[in-house]
Amino acid sequence: MKTEKHKADFVLCIENKDCDDLETGKVYQVVSDQNAVQEGYLRIIDESEEDYLYPASCFVPLSLPREAHRLSRSKNHSLRRMGSERSEPHR
Numbered sequence: 465m466k467t468e469k470h471k472a473d474f475v476l477c478i479e480n481k482d483c484d485d486l487e488t489g490k491v492y493q494v495v496s497d498q499n500a501v502q503e504g505y506l507r508i509i510d511e512s513e514e515d516y517l518y519p520a521s522c523f524v525p526l527s528l529p530r531e532a533h534r535l536s537r538s539k540n541h542s543l544r545r546m547g548s549e550r551s552e553p554h555r
Contacts, residue, residue: 473528474492474494475492475508476489477523478522479522485511486508495509506519506520
């Protein structure tokens with residue numbers, strides 16, 4: 465049986481040191497990437513709506529209700545946009 469060390473669909477940014485594209489206090493969606501997790505990173509969908517690797521230490525996992533997961537996957541709603549109007553891509 466395969467177990468995951470870090471199983472969270474959403475995380476809260478608690479630090480953005482050296483990661484100017486992250487906003488502390490913002491909720492981000494995580495893309496599953498076990499290789500990244502093994503190296504101490506999370507694959508996060510950022511403001512550009514693309515996924516990038518960021519240090520796992522910048523985040524804490526969140527437990528959200530099923531409804532929040534469903535809404536985040538719909539075209540009309542997105543937790544990814546919560547809290548910011550920035551549209552600059554990660555560089």
